[in-house]
Amino acid sequence: MLKIKDLHVTVEDKEILKGLTLDIPAGEVHAIMGPNGAGKSTLGYALSGRDGYEITSGSVELDGTDLLDLEPHERAGEGLFLGLQYPVEIPGVSNMNFLRTAMNSIRKYRGQDDIPAGEFLKGIRAVAKDLDMDVEMLKRSVNVGFSGGEKKRNEMVQMAMLDPKMMILDETDSGLDIDALKVVSKGINAQRGAGKATLLITHYQRLLDYVKPDYVHVLAGGQIVKTGGAELALQLEKEGYAAIAA
Amino acid sequence: MHAYLDTIKDVQPALPGADVLWLANLRQAAAARFAATGFPGRKDEAFKYADLKPLENTPFVARAQAREMVDELPWLNLPGPRLAFVDGHFRAELSTDYESHAKPLSSALKDETAALEPHFDSDSDVTALAQLNLALASDGLVLRVPAGVDAGTVQILTLSTGKTANAASHLRHVIHLGEGARASIVERGLGAGEAAYWANTVHEIELESGAGLDHCVWQSERLDAVATHLTHLRVDERAAYRRFTLSTGGKSARSEIRATVDGANADVQLSGVQLGRDRQVLDTVTHLRHNIGHSTSNQTYRAVVDERARTAFSGKVYVARDAQKTDAQQSSRNLLLARTAEADTKPELEIYADDVQCAHGATVGELDRKALFYLASRGVHPDAARAILVQAFVADVIEEIADDTVREAFLGATQDWLMAQL
Numbered sequence: 001m002l003k004i005k006d007l008h009v010t011v012e013d014k015e016i017l018k019g020l021t022l023d024i025p026a027g028e029v030h031a032i033m034g035p036n037g038a039g040k041s042t043l044g045y046a047l048s049g050r051d052g053y054e055i056t057s058g059s060v061e062l063d064g065t066d067l068l069d070l071e072p073h074e075r076a077g078e079g080l081f082l083g084l085q086y087p088v089e090i091p092g093v094s095n096m097n098f099l100r101t102a103m104n105s106i107r108k109y110r111g112q113d114d115i116p117a118g119e120f121l122k123g124i125r126a127v128a129k130d131l132d133m134d135v136e137m138l139k140r141s142v143n144v145g146f147s148g149g150e151k152k153r154n155e156m157v158q159m160a161m162l163d164p165k166m167m168i169l170d171e172t173d174s175g176l177d178i179d180a181l182k183v184v185s186k187g188i189n190a191q192r193g194a195g196k197a198t199l200l201i202t203h204y205q206r207l208l209d210y211v212k213p214d215y216v217h218v219l220a221g222g223q224i225v226k227t228g229g230a231e232l233a234l235q236l237e238k239e240g241y242a243a244i245a246a
Numbered sequence: 247m248h249a250y251l252d253t254i255k256d257v258q259p260a261l262p263g264a265d266v267l268w269l270a271n272l273r274q275a276a277a278a279r280f281a282a283t284g285f286p287g288r289k290d291e292a293f294k295y296a297d298l299k300p301l302e303n304t305p306f307v308a309r310a311q312a313r314e315m316v317d318e319l320p321w322l323n324l325p326g327p328r329l330a331f332v333d334g335h336f337r338a339e340l341s342t343d344y345e346s347h348a349k350p351l352s353s354a355l356k357d358e359t360a361a362l363e364p365h366f367d368s369d370s371d372v373t374a375l376a377q378l379n380l381a382l383a384s385d386g387l388v389l390r391v392p393a394g395v396d397a398g399t400v401q402i403l404t405l406s407t408g409k410t411a412n413a414a415s416h417l418r419h420v421i422h423l424g425e426g427a428r429a430s431i432v433e434r435g436l437g438a439g440e441a442a443y444w445a446n447t448v449h450e451i452e453l454e455s456g457a458g459l460d461h462c463v464w465q466s467e468r469l470d471a472v473a474t475h476l477t478h479l480r481v482d483e484r485a486a487y488r489r490f491t492l493s494t495g496g497k498s499a500r501s502e503i504r505a506t507v508d509g510a511n512a513d514v515q516l517s518g519v520q521l522g523r524d525r526q527v528l529d530t531v532t533h534l535r536h537n538i539g540h541s542t543s544n545q546t547y548r549a550v551v552d553e554r555a556r557t558a559f560s561g562k563v564y565v566a567r568d569a570q571k572t573d574a575q576q577s578s579r580n581l582l583l584a585r586t587a588e589a590d591t592k593p594e595l596e597i598y599a600d601d602v603q604c605a606h607g608a609t610v611g612e613l614d615r616k617a618l619f620y621l622a623s624r625g626v627h628p629d630a631a632r633a634i635l636v637q638a639f640v641a642d643v644i645e646e647i648a649d650d651t652v653r654e655a656f657l658g659a660t661q662d663w664l665m666a667q668l
Contacts, residue, residue, distance in 0.1 A: 048623050051615070076625035088620040092638025101634065102624035109625065141638075158624060 001026040001197035002047075002166050007058035009039075009046045016042040018222035019058070024166075024197045026063075029188075031200040031208055033233060034219035035241040040201045041085060043219070044170040048082040049075050062166055076102075077109030079165030081158075083172045087151040090142040095154065098142050099124065099161055106162060127160040130190070132183050149180035156187030167191060167198045173207035185210030205237040218244055247284045249305030251277065253414075254381050260310030261384055263355035268363055276380035285374045292373070295558030295590050297498040297527040300472050306414035306444035308334065308382045314407040316340060316438075322655050324432060326399040333407055334384040334415025347397045347429075351386040351418060362388065365420045365450050373502070375474045379448045383418035386447075389431070393424035393454070399649070401432045404447070406471065408439025419449045423457035423485075430460040432652055436495070437468035449477040453485035455509065460488045462652050464659065467495035469524055474500045483509025483538070490647050491518035492656050493528050494663055502531040507569075510540040517546040519640045521663045522555030522587070532561045539570040539599065548640045549580045551587035552667050558590040561606070567598040576606035581613065581639050583632075583667070629668040636664055 002024040009017040016039040024030045034040050046053040047060060049072040060067045062078050070078065090098065104114045115123075128135045133153050143151050152172055159167060172184055188198060188211045200213060208216075208230065216232040217224045218241070226232070226244055236244055254277045263269045285302055286293040312333035319330055319340060327348040330340035336350035344350065354362055366380075391397040404417060423429060435445050445467055453459055467473040473496035481487055491501050505514055520528040534543050549557040559578045580589035593606035613635050621631035640660055647653040 050619050050623075071628070072619065072622035073625050073627050073631075076623060082623050084620070084623075088614070088616045090614075090617050090620070090635070090638065092641050093634055098621070098624070098634075101630065102621070102626055105627055105630065106625035162624065 001063055002199065003059075003061040005059045007046070007060065008056045009042055010054045010056050011042060011052060015056070016222055017046065020219070020223055022217065022224060024199055026197050027194050028214040029192060029198040029200065029211060031202060031213040031216045031233060032219050033202055033205075033216060033236055036203070038219045039222045040203075040219055041170055044082050044168050044201055047168055048072055048080060073105065074109065076162070076164075077106050081162060081164035081167045083155045083159060083167065083169040085171035085174060087143050087155055089144045091144050093142050094140060095138040095142050096124070099158060102158070103161060123161060124157075127157055131156050131160070131187050133157055148175035149177060152176060152184050153180065153187075156184055159191065160187060165196055167196070168201065169198065170201045171203065172200070173202055173204065181207065182210060205233040208233045247281075247302075249307075250378060251281055253305070253307050257308055257310045257382060261382070262352035263359070266355060266359050269355070269366065272366055273381045276377040280374055280377040280381065283374060292531060292560070295527075295556070295560065296500050296529045300442075300498050301444065304412050304442070306412050306472070308384065308414040308416055309410075310384065311335065314409045316405060316407065319403050319405065320434070320436070321401060321403065322432060322651055324399050324401055324649070324651055326401065328401045328403070329387055331385055331402070331404045331415070331417055333405070333413060334417060336385045347391050347395070348387060348389045348400045351383070351388050351420065354388040361390070362420060365422055365452065372504075373476065375446055375500075376448055376476050379416045379418055379446050379476070382414070382416040383448070384416060386418040386420065387431075389419070389421045389429060391423045391427040391429050394426045395424070395428075397427065397429040399430040399432060402434070404433070404435045404445065406437040406439075406443040406445055406467070408437055408441040408443055408468065411441040412443065413441070414444040414446060417445075417447045419447070421449065421451040421459065423453045423459055425454045426456040427454070428458045430649065432462045432649075434464040434466060435473060436466045437471050442470040442472070442497075443468075444472040445474070447475045449475075449479075451477060451479045451487070453479075453481045453487060455482045456484040457482070458486040460648060461490075462647060462649075462656070463489070463491045464656065465491065465493045465495050465499060465501065466659070467499070469495065469497055469526065471496050472498045475502065477503045477505075479503065479505040479514075481505070481507055481509065481512045481514060484511045485509065486513045486515075488515040488648070489517065490644070490656070491530070492659060493518065493520045493530070494659065496526060496528065498527045500529040500531070504533045505543075506535045506537060507541045507543065508537050510538055512541040514541075514543040516544070517643050517646060518548070519643055519660065520547070520549040520557045521660065522549065522551040522557045523553050523667060524555060525553070526555040528555070528557045530557075530559045533564070534562065534574065535564045535566070536569040536572045536574065537566045539568065539572050541569075542573040543575070545576040546643050547578045548643050549589050550583060550636055550640060551580065551589050552583040554586045556588040556590070558592070560592040560594070562594040562596065563604060565597040565599050565602055565604065570599045570601045572599060573603040575604070578606075578608045579639070580610040581636065582610065583613070583636070633661075633664045633668050637661065
């Protein structure tokens with residue numbers, strides 16, 4: 001699903017990713033773990049095309065499409081979703097309006113008609129219920145006045161509604177209490193399936209108790225330095241990054 | 247300046263009410279004051295951000311009569327009287343239901359001259375613009391609502407046809423609401439044709455005890471026009487004035503509000519949105535004077551500035567020594583869409599009472615890049631993302647408009663502006 005080859009990324013003239021190669025086939029969940037400053041968040045932003053993340057060499061393909069030629073909104077149109085570590089507050093724009101605009105933008109990109117209002121409302125009610133999100137909150141401004149847990153749950157609502165092929169979730173577990181972690185995990189697990197793939201970017205092993213990855217990669221110094229099964233996360237938790245990444 | 251004085255000499259004898267002695271005297275006095283001082287320059291603090299050069303460079307000529315043909319006017323679908331003014335003159339055949347409380351100044355000057363006199367004898371002609379307006383006022387709305395009466399909504403459209411080059415229209419609206427009376431005024435100024443023009447409007451508004459006026463203005467003049475507005479307002483105890491001004495038009499536009507609170511428990515709400523593009527200069531000035539305490543005022547202004555446009559907001563709040571327990575709030579937020587755009591904001595508090603709540607906040611910023619990326623990462627095209635954020639920036643002010651039809655129209659106008667920009 002996602003093929004990253006020898007990716008080099010520079011931020012403010014400093015090379016952060018130094019030849020990262022990763023292949024995530026459809027149907028799989030991969031986790032990238034690593035110490036602070038290893039380049040984990042840079043990977044997420046670079047893949048989604050954020051300004052200031054300059055790709056100096058390498059290639060990224062999503063389901064056979066070259067992502068690096070595309071603008072961020074076009075990458076979303078191709079089925080990429082980035083769950084942010086710090087979801088942004090947008091005063092004056094309701095969550096409902098935001099989501100409907102996003103869905104219709106993606107549909108337009110794919111040459112489809114706008115989603116009928118009834119279908120949208122039915123969908124959002126079902127998703128909100130699944131993710132334990134008050135529909136009333138979704139009528140308020142995007143993430144304004146939301147707790148850390150509510151913001152992350154809101155990311156999951158967006159992800160469920162946008163129905164992406166490839167999900168990159170950047171520290172989606174950070175700042176969550178155990179109940180919120182369970183809800184967020186439920187949201188991620190609901191998206192597991194044959195035509196989809198997930199990349200979890202995380203500092204801690206905790207999330208992986210609830211979302212069992214097929215592979216765990218260790219990112220250090222801008223490269224993948226080790227790859228293993230779910231048990232690698234446990235080993236990292238016990239022995240620390242220094243021992244493994246060395 | 248001489249061209250203006252010549253116009254006054256030519257036009258005054260033919261203006262409506264030329265035979266009314268007190269008015270003729272006022273007009274002459276106003277002309278004399280203008281002759282003595284001329285247009286204010288940048289050194290005049292109240293005109294620091296205004297651009298009156300177009301008025302000095304080209305004389306804009308008022309006419310005692312004008313009968314240009316006009317196609318359909320863009321009325322909003324609101325009940326109540328509709329008054330159309332074309333090139334500074336009332337047009338009965340384009341207006342409806344205007345006989346009861348709302349009538350044109352040109353006819354009121356025939357039938358109720360004496361009743362109008364107190365509303366002209368004011369200090370509103372403190373600026374050159376207002377002096378010229380008084381000297382040359384050719385028409386306007388007279389809305390006099392008796393105590394306890396709800397006059398409903400009055401709609402005004404002022405059209406400059408631009409069929410004659412450099413035409414000026416000086417409209418003077420006189421609004422008086424008796425005790426407990428209510429009314430709503432919705433007005434729009436717009437232009438047609440090809441030639442530049444000057445629309446110079448004065449509102450003379452007085453609200454007696456417990457009266458309430460909602461006043462929505464859309465200044466949508468052509469981008470080569472000069473549009474200057476002065477609202478002179480006095481409110482008595484328990485009176486409420488709610489004003490929203492949308493400014494999208496004019497090469498050089500100025501909206502000035504001078505308000506005096508002369509009673510307790512009165513409430514003055516001033517808000518507005520300025521949308522500037524091209525090389526527009528849009529200037530908003532408020533002077534709010536609290537003479538009596540226990541009243542509230544609130545000013546909420548937003549500006550969105552693109553290309554090489556410049557917007558300004560200067561808001562002064564004056565609280566007199568005896569005006570204790572005054573609550574006066576002011577907020578000016580400005581959004582720059584281009585590095586070449588400019589927004590100036592100048593809040594000013596002058597407070598002589600010691601037990602008051604007065605605060606102001608002013609910001610100038612750009613679109614939030616994090617929010618733009620967030621929207622893009624969800625699939626929203628960058629142009630649409632910008633539109634959504636700009637719309638959100640101004641929407642909270644526009645959404646305060648009480649009337650659904652007016653609010654939708656103003657939101658629509660904002661959206662159209664954005665679509666044209668992005």
